[in-house]
Amino acid sequence: MKIYMITIVMMGFMLFTTNIFAQQLIDDTKTIKVLVFENIDKGKTKLISQGARIKYKLHSDPKKVYKGTLEDIKDGVMIVDNQEIRFEDCLMIGGRVSSQETLIGGVSAGVGFTSLVLGAALLGTPAFGISLLAGGTVAVVAGIILITKIKRFRTDRGWDVHSGKIEYSAVK
Numbered sequence: 001m002k003i004y005m006i007t008i009v010m011m012g013f014m015l016f017t018t019n020i021f022a023q024q025l026i027d028d029t030k031t032i033k034v035l036v037f038e039n040i041d042k043g044k045t046k047l048i049s050q051g052a053r054i055k056y057k058l059h060s061d062p063k064k065v066y067k068g069t070l071e072d073i074k075d076g077v078m079i080v081d082n083q084e085i086r087f088e089d090c091l092m093i094g095g096r097v098s099s100q101e102t103l104i105g106g107v108s109a110g111v112g113f114t115s116l117v118l119g120a121a122l123l124g125t126p127a128f129g130i131s132l133l134a135g136g137t138v139a140v141v142a143g144i145i146l147i148t149k150i151k152r153f154r155t156d157r158g159w160d161v162h163s164g165k166i167e168y169s170a171v172k
Helices: 002-016 101-122 126-148
Strands: 029-038 046-048 053-058 061-074 077-080 084-085 090-095 151-154 159-169
Touching: 029 061, 029 090, 046 159, 061 159, 101 126, 151 159
Parallel strands: none
Antiparallel strands: 029 046, 029 159, 053 061, 053 090, 061 077, 077 084, 090 151
């Protein structure tokens, strides 16, 4: 009988004291500056975020490829390694873009690595083990290529570049 009374008291306490356990939420909104590339003819939009490694060519010297870290993005200007480069001066801008190819590359590399491990474990059955090793090797190489691929955006071929921001909150 005493256990029932203790249980009822505890349940009643937990029922009527719900606001004791509440937490004060803070505004945890993050803002990321991005380069926005749009191709209206193809209907595509791609993004390169601040802090990424990029390559670019200028109209004044189209043979030379400049490399650097995208430090800041302002209206009409990107700052790469403490140098301001205007968007209209750029012939080409390239960098890693997050897309479905990156996701597919990650999955492919993971499946390939698993196939390599499983193929090594099944070398007792040579036909199956060797085929898993070969397939796993191909999947890992294809995945790494897809993950590390650099996308190039040429302004003379329909790509328009401008600055943008992404705001997100992990709380909401």
